[in-house]
Amino acid sequence: DTAVSQTPKYLVTQMGNDKSIKCEQNLGHDTMYWYKQDSKKFLKIMFSYNNKELIINETVPNRFSPKSPDKAHLNLHINSLELGDSAVYFCASSQDAGGHVETQYFGPGTRLLVL
Amino acid sequence: GQNIDQPTEMTATEGAIVQINCTYQTSGFNGLFWYQQHAGEAPTFLSYNVLDGLEEKGRFSSFLSRSKGYSYLLLKELQMKDSASYLCAVKDSNYQLIWGAGTKLIIKP
Numbered sequence: 001d002t003a004v005s006q007t008p009k010y011l012v013t014q015m016g017n018d019k020s021i022k023c024e025q026n027l028g029h030d031t032m033y034w035y036k037q038d039s040k041k042f043l044k045i046m047f048s049y050n051n052k053e054l055i056i057n058e059t060v061p062n063r064f065s066p067k068s069p070d071k072a073h074l075n076l077h078i079n080s081l082e083l084g085d086s087a088v089y090f091c092a093s094s095q096d097a098g099g100h101v102e103t104q105y106f107g108p109g110t111r112l113l114v115l
Numbered sequence: 116g117q118n119i120d121q122p123t124e125m126t127a128t129e130g131a132i133v134q135i136n137c138t139y140q141t142s143g144f145n146g147l148f149w150y151q152q153h154a155g156e157a158p159t160f161l162s163y164n165v166l167d168g169l170e171e172k173g174r175f176s177s178f179l180s181r182s183k184g185y186s187y188l189l190l191k192e193l194q195m196k197d198s199a200s201y202l203c204a205v206k207d208s209n210y211q212l213i214w215g216a217g218t219k220l221i222i223k224p
Contacts (some may be wrong), residue, residue: 041200043158043214056211087143090157103148104212 003027004107006091012113013081014059021110023091030096031055032074033104034066037088049074050096086114117141119215121203126221127193133200134220135188142185143208149188150202152217158202161188190220200220 004025013019025032033048033056054066055092063079071107078085091107118140127133139147146165150158164170164179164186176189188201200217208214 040216041152041219043202044218045212045214062200103160107161108157 004091004093004105006107006110007014008110009108010111010113012115014083014115015083017081018077018079019080019081019112020078021089021091021112023076024072025091025093025105026072027093027095027099027108029093029105030071032068032096033092033094034074034076034088035092036060037090037109039087045078047074062086076101079115083114086112088112100105117207119203119205119213121201121215124219124221126223127190129195129222129224131193132189132191133193133220134190135190135203135220137182137186137203137215138190139186139203139205139213141205141207141213141216142177144181145206145208146211147179147206148202148204148212149186150204151199153172153199156195159194166171167188184196187195195224197223 006095007022018065031050036044036046045058046060049068065077088109088111090109092104094102094104121136148163149161151161152158161168162177167179169176169178174191179186188213200219202217204212
């Protein structure tokens with residue numbers, strides 16, 4: 001059973017389009033995250049959700065919007081895609097132990113290419 | 116500002132030992148993680164240190180010195196499958212994870 005899953009694995013699209021990436025975790029974790037990893041392989045936190053509340057929102061463009069229908073899902077919607085959005089997007093989850101964020105488990109990543 | 120420093124790339128020989136260093140400057144400290152990431156794959160958890168000293172887990176060990184803001188990951192009996200990027204990450208005072216850029220380890224036969 002896959003602990004953290006993402007769809008799609010690959011996404012190729014045109015500039016200006018709107019797209020969504022889905023993430024689901026079956027670990028029963030309280031907190032989920034979205035990361036962007038660019039060509040230089042640097043992981044940058046974008047968002048995290050704890051019990052359906054946004055608790056981190058790094059200075060990402062408002063074209064990016066996270067949506068969490070329930071504790072097991074955190075989807076990422078991107079409006080008006082730009083060339084610079086091309087990257088690998090990782091979803092992750094962790095158990096919130098008394099307010100302390102614990103080990104994060106990552107999904108397989110979504111490789112987004114904007115043409 | 117918050118900063119995590121790691122060497123960009125290292126090369127080692129199969130069967131040998133390699134040490135990957137990580138220095139950090141963060142607002143507070145609540146633990147340090149090491150993750151392994153193979154090319155084209157997701158990061159996977161390797162180790163966690165919150166107290167000073169050495170944590171050993173099979174061929175991999177991780178060391179922490181909080182007073183020096185320093186950690187290292189030690190890999191013994193290197194295998195070709197150990198070729199990967201190794202990411203150092205620190206939990207700051209807000210329990211947010213601050214990531215280093217990773218060290219690409221190349222293993223040669």
